[in-house]
Amino acid sequence: MSATYRAMLCRRLGPPDVLEPAELPRRALQPGEVRIAVHATGVNFPDLLQVAGDYQHRPPLPFVPGFEAAGEITELAGDVRNWQAGDAVLLRGTGAYAEEMVAPAATLLPKPADWSWDEAAAFPVAAATAWVALLWRGRLLRGETLLVLGAGGGTGLAAVALGAQAGARVVAVASSAEKREAALAAGATVALDPAIAGWEQGLQAEVVFDPVGGEMFSTAWRALKPGGRWLVVGFAGGGIPRPPANRLLLKEAELIGVRAGEQARRDPLAARALKTGLRDWLVGSEGRRPLIGAIYRLDEAAAALRRLADRNAVGKLVLRPR
Numbered sequence: 672m673s674a675t676y677r678a679m680l681c682r683r684l685g686p687p688d689v690l691e692p693a694e695l696p697r698r699a700l701q702p703g704e705v706r707i708a709v710h711a712t713g714v715n716f717p718d719l720l721q722v723a724g725d726y727q728h729r730p731p732l733p734f735v736p737g738f739e740a741a742g743e744i745t746e747l748a749g750d751v752r753n754w755q756a757g758d759a760v761l762l763r764g765t766g767a768y769a770e771e772m773v774a775p776a777a778t779l780l781p782k783p784a785d786w787s788w789d790e791a792a793a794f795p796v797a798a799a800t801a802w803v804a805l806l807w808r809g810r811l812l813r814g815e816t817l818l819v820l821g822a823g824g825g826t827g828l829a830a831v832a833l834g835a836q837a838g839a840r841v842v843a844v845a846s847s848a849e850k851r852e853a854a855l856a857a858g859a860t861v862a863l864d865p866a867i868a869g870w871e872q873g874l875q876a877e878v879v880f881d882p883v884g885g886e887m888f889s890t891a892w893r894a895l896k897p898g899g900r901w902l903v904v905g906f907a908g909g910g911i912p913r914p915p916a917n918r919l920l921l922k923e924a925e926l927i928g929v930r931a932g933e934q935a936r937r938d939p940l941a942a943r944a945l946k947t948g949l950r951d952w953l954v955g956s957e958g959r960r961p962l963i964g965a966i967y968r969l970d971e972a973a974a975a976l977r978r979l980a981d982r983n984a985v986g987k988l989v990l991r992p993r
């Protein structure tokens with residue numbers, strides 16, 4: 672085994688093109704850790720934000736971006752009992768833009784045998800976000816109407832799939848015909864084009880999943896039912912909405928922040944419930960796998976990130992390091 676591994680390194684903050692291929696030294700495992708040969712890495716909007724220096728977590732430079740991957744365990748610390756070398760796994764972690772990763776064994780989930788490496792790698796971040804948002808923070812109930820904005824993107828499609836599975840009537844909003852088709856295939860009842868004026872009229876959603884923010888907020892707010900829950904997931908549209916508090920009063924609405932990663936770090940009960948929820952999702956997964964929009968080589972990571980920034984990704988983008 673060579674003493675180094677290939678990764679995409681961020682030496683300075685900026686646009687995706689700042690990423691450079693690098694050979695990094697392999698480090699020894701700490702107790703509780705495993706080493707994973709990465710077969711596929713999921714690309715997420717937060718990768719773009721982190722490389723630009725706009726993300727809430729700012730690792731010291733240089734760093735390897737990437738929050739999720741799937742691969743095979745190649746080495747285990749002496750105290751790790753419930754996994755073996757050769758096990759196929761997927762995980763949320765850091766440093767996933769690489770041909771190998773070191774991670775705590777406690778973060779691993781088993782890869783379903785009938786899922787591809789690409790599907791497994793594209794699963795955990797969006798699924799965890801949808802799960803924490805809809806079921807934990809949003810208390811989505813069977814029979815409610817769920818409005819999903821940015822429904823053809825990574826978190827949006829996961830929210831559509833989970834919302835439909837939870838028995839909600841899912842209304843998807845997405846800007847292209849291809850994204851709307853993907854949302855319908857993932858379980859949405861209706862898919863609307865936000866470019867058509869008045870798309871929000873007549874909608875009375877109990878829950879809104881909003882990874883977009885920006886200008887969409889004011890229009891979509893009219894679709895929230897009085898007493899409804901608005902899930903603030905992200906700001907892919909660029910702008911952070913600043914709704915006046917009287918809007919909450921008038922609708923007796925709840926504006927609810929969602930931080931899928933933090934929630935599980937802070938609250939052990941939420942962490943356990945999330946892990947169980949994701950395991951159940953992986954097992955009973957028919958029709959609820961991530962849609963893979965495109966596959967790139969690891970050294971094409973910048974192109975994948977540019978596509979995300981240009982709003983041209985349908986579903987998830989994946990990097991293959993080998």
Ligand SMILES: NC(=O)c1ccc[n+]([C@@H]2O[C@H](COP(=O)([O-])OP(=O)(O)OC[C@H]3O[C@@H](n4cnc5c(N)ncnc54)[C@H](OP(=O)(O)O)[C@@H]3O)[C@@H](O)[C@H]2O)c1
Nearest residue numbers: 716821824825826845846882904905906907908929930931
């Ligand atoms: N809170 C959390 O725990 C958490 C976890 C993961 C991600 N996030 C955040 O959620 C947001 C979405 O992440 P994602 O992985 O779903 O991203 P994505 O796959 O790129 O999807 C985002 C969607 O936002 C819409 N959009 C509107 N304006 C856009 C613009 N100027 N640039 C790019 N997209 C635009 C697009 O849909 P249309 O073309 O249909 O408008 C796009 O499909 C990001 O802000 C991310 O940081 C939050």
